[in-house]
Amino acid sequence: MISRERRRMIGNRLLQVIPVLLLVTFFSFLLLHLSPVDPAVLLAGENPTTQQIEEIRRYYHFDDPVIVQYGRWLWNVLHGDLSKSLISREPVAETIAAKFPATLLIVLYAMVIAISVGAPLGIGAAAKPGSWIDQLATAVASFGVAVPYFWVGMVLVLLFGLKLGWFPATGLVPFSESPWEAIQSATLPAIALSMSGIAEITRQLRASLLEVLGSHFVRTLRAKGLPWRSILWRHGLKNVGITLVTVIGLVFNRKIGATVVIETVFAIPGMGYAASYATINKDFVVVQGIILVFALIVVTVNLITDLAYALLDPRVEA
Amino acid sequence: MATLSLDTVKPKKVTPTKLRYFLHSPKAVASVGYLIILALVGTLAPWITPYNPNDIALSNIMAAPSAAHWLGTDDLGRDVLSRLMAAAGASMFASFLAVSIGMSLGVPIGVIAGYAGGRTDAVISRVLDALLSMPAIVFAVGVVGVLGAGLVNGMFAVGILMLPGFARLVRANTLVVKQELYVDAIRAFGATPLRIVTRHVLPNAIQSAIVNAGLLLAVALLAESSLSYLGLGVQPPNSSWGGMLARAYNYMEVAPEQMYAPGFAILVTALAFNGLGETVRLALDPRGPKR
Numbered sequence: 245m246i247s248r249e250r251r252r253m254i255g256n257r258l259l260q261v262i263p264v265l266l267l268v269t270f271f272s273f274l275l276l277h278l279s280p281v282d283p284a285v286l287l288a289g290e291n292p293t294t295q296q297i298e299e300i301r302r303y304y305h306f307d308d309p310v311i312v313q314y315g316r317w318l319w320n321v322l323h324g325d326l327s328k329s330l331i332s333r334e335p336v337a338e339t340i341a342a343k344f345p346a347t348l349l350i351v352l353y354a355m356v357i358a359i360s361v362g363a364p365l366g367i368g369a370a371a372k373p374g375s376w377i378d379q380l381a382t383a384v385a386s387f388g389v390a391v392p393y394f395w396v397g398m399v400l401v402l403l404f405g406l407k408l409g410w411f412p413a414t415g416l417v418p419f420s421e422s423p424w425e426a427i428q429s430a431t432l433p434a435i436a437l438s439m440s441g442i443a444e445i446t447r448q449l450r451a452s453l454l455e456v457l458g459s460h461f462v463r464t465l466r467a468k469g470l471p472w473r474s475i476l477w478r479h480g481l482k483n484v485g486i487t488l489v490t491v492i493g494l495v496f497n498r499k500i501g502a503t504v505v506i507e508t509v510f511a512i513p514g515m516g517y518a519a520s521y522a523t524i525n526k527d528f529v530v531v532q533g534i535i536l537v538f539a540l541i542v543v544t545v546n547l548i549t550d551l552a553y554a555l556l557d558p559r560v561e562a
Numbered sequence: 563m564a565t566l567s568l569d570t571v572k573p574k575k576v577t578p579t580k581l582r583y584f585l586h587s588p589k590a591v592a593s594v595g596y597l598i599i600l601a602l603v604g605t606l607a608p609w610i611t612p613y614n615p616n617d618i619a620l621s622n623i624m625a626a627p628s629a630a631h632w633l634g635t636d637d638l639g640r641d642v643l644s645r646l647m648a649a650a651g652a653s654m655f656a657s658f659l660a661v662s663i664g665m666s667l668g669v670p671i672g673v674i675a676g677y678a679g680g681r682t683d684a685v686i687s688r689v690l691d692a693l694l695s696m697p698a699i700v701f702a703v704g705v706v707g708v709l710g711a712g713l714v715n716g717m718f719a720v721g722i723l724m725l726p727g728f729a730r731l732v733r734a735n736t737l738v739v740k741q742e743l744y745v746d747a748i749r750a751f752g753a754t755p756l757r758i759v760t761r762h763v764l765p766n767a768i769q770s771a772i773v774n775a776g777l778l779l780a781v782a783l784l785a786e787s788s789l790s791y792l793g794l795g796v797q798p799p800n801s802s803w804g805g806m807l808a809r810a811y812n813y814m815e816v817a818p819e820q821m822y823a824p825g826f827a828i829l830v831t832a833l834a835f836n837g838l839g840e841t842v843r844l845a846l847d848p849r850g851p852k853r
Contacts, residue, residue, distance in 0.1 A: 260688065263692075267688060267689060267692030268695050268696070270692075278705060279708045279709060286708065387829075389836065390833040391832070392804075395825035398807065398814070398825070401814070498698065502699055508791075509811070520703060520792050523707035528704070535697065539697060543695045546691075
């Protein structure tokens with residue numbers, strides 16, 4: 245049964261989402277109004293005629309006060325209308341929906357790699373501090389945060405795509421078409437994308453497990469004669485689980501943003517590539533829509549992380 | 563040993579012992595030494611590059627490394643080593659710019675939220691939550707697209723996204739520091755809130771922000787090279803490591819070796835920034851080694 249304390253905490257956390265959602269949508273909305281030039285001119289592209297500018301101004305109601313425009317925009321967003329691309333004339337929401345699966349595939353794949361490499365490394369390092377595995381973990385953690393992940397992607401394309409031909413160099417096969425080929429073509433981008441995630445998970449798990457193993461209750465357990473192995477597995481890892489949940493949320497959110505570069509390197513038809521393509525072509529309505537969707541994903545992931553935290557952490561009861 | 567640890571209690575002795583500690587850490591010396599050399603190369607680039615980094619020589623494109631061109635030439639015949647050296651300054655400047663923007667906005671906001679508490683804190687905290695939810699590089703890409711491509715605009719966007727991290731750290735520390743007895747004491751003496759905050763709370767709450775700044779330099783460097791890779795950072799013909807990677811990628815099948823030098827430059831510089839951050843962390847940590 246969920247205790248009153250937990251329920252109160254979850255309720256508070258749910259209430260906090262409302263202002264954050266309003267602000268996130270407002271920041272995304274504001275993007276078009278950041279520019280020192282008239283947003284209508286901004287959207288009109290190269291060498292627009294006065295008539296085109298006027299048309300855009302009327303279409304988006306740029307003459308209204310900003311807050312009224314925000315209200316109308318938000319109303320449309322709530323009804324699933326993210327406006328239309330000025331170049332392809334397609335509804336932005338449809339474009340995003342079509343590109344979402346590719347991005348989700350490489351991000352989830354990168355998360356799987358990051359966890360399956362980072363978790364054993366971090367746990368192994370903390371279980372035997374100073375051993376070779378600890379040194380390896382430290383090296384991997386410093387390399388992972390410092391290496392430009394898109395460069396890793398380029399080198400992977402060169403080695404495994406072009407020279408060895410083990411994986412397709414660029415592009416992505418849709419998962420719905422052929423799951424096996426989709427996984428294969430997502431492997432290189434997912435490895436490149438997982439770099440900082442591996443580092444972060446290794447570092448945080450190592451630190452958190454070291455802290456638990458150095459605590460007084462572990463000393464008591466050892467004193468009463470419990471074998472080291474069962475201390476590590478039964479008592480150490482239970483506490484590490486909470487850290488893992490937090491760090492997974494954090495890493496996932498970073499990867500979502502990093503897709504803009506990785507998808508460009510690998511020419512993957514996902515949301516990240518669409519964002520960089522739209523930015524270069526000054527199709528800012530599309531950029532705005534993608535930023536909004538990414539931000540909503542991040543807000544949701546943060547909420548899930550915090551709720552999981554409230555449910556898992558035994559200290560919440562105190 | 564006993565006399566040594568007694569000595570460290572005196573504030574005068576702290577600086578030399580910290581310096582000695584620094585000199586005994588090869589990682590710290592290597593990081594700081596490398597960054598000083600890189601800063602010199604970046605500043606002096608106009609005078610010390612072997613060739614003009616923007617000089618095009620179409621008769622000698624994509625040359626392999628040789629005695630004349632140590633790292634070869636790019637797809638327009640420009641000397642790769644010269645371009646690498648010329649880009650160092652911009653990359654370092656960009657990293658420091660983004661982190662300074664984030665820190666100079668984030669620290670005061672964090673102090674205000676933590677010290678004022680109540681409704682002010684709640685409002686600021688929600689704004690920070692929302693800013694933290696903006697997807698970093700995509701947001702920067704969008705902002706640069708709207709404001710116009712260029713290094714300063716890009717780093718402005720990256721700096722804004724670093725703001726909440728600084729603010730949260732400082733806010734948390736301020737909450738602790740403002741409960742301290744000495745703050746109560748100075749308030750009882752009739753000090754104004756401004757004086758309490760600037761003279762007593764801030765100096766004690768800012769340490770973790772300084773450590774955070776050191777570690778964020780590498781993040782800023784990667785963000786800068788990502789933006790330049792996408793063509794939204796440093797504008798051609800000026801060179802940037804990210805931009806060099808983007809060009810090399812286009813000619814990967816002809817001249818794959820072009821890809822390595824800029825990538826290593828970013829990697830080593832980011833490692834050095836992290837080494838610097840780690841050094842600052844140990845130097846400021848009161849529990850750290852004081853040998």
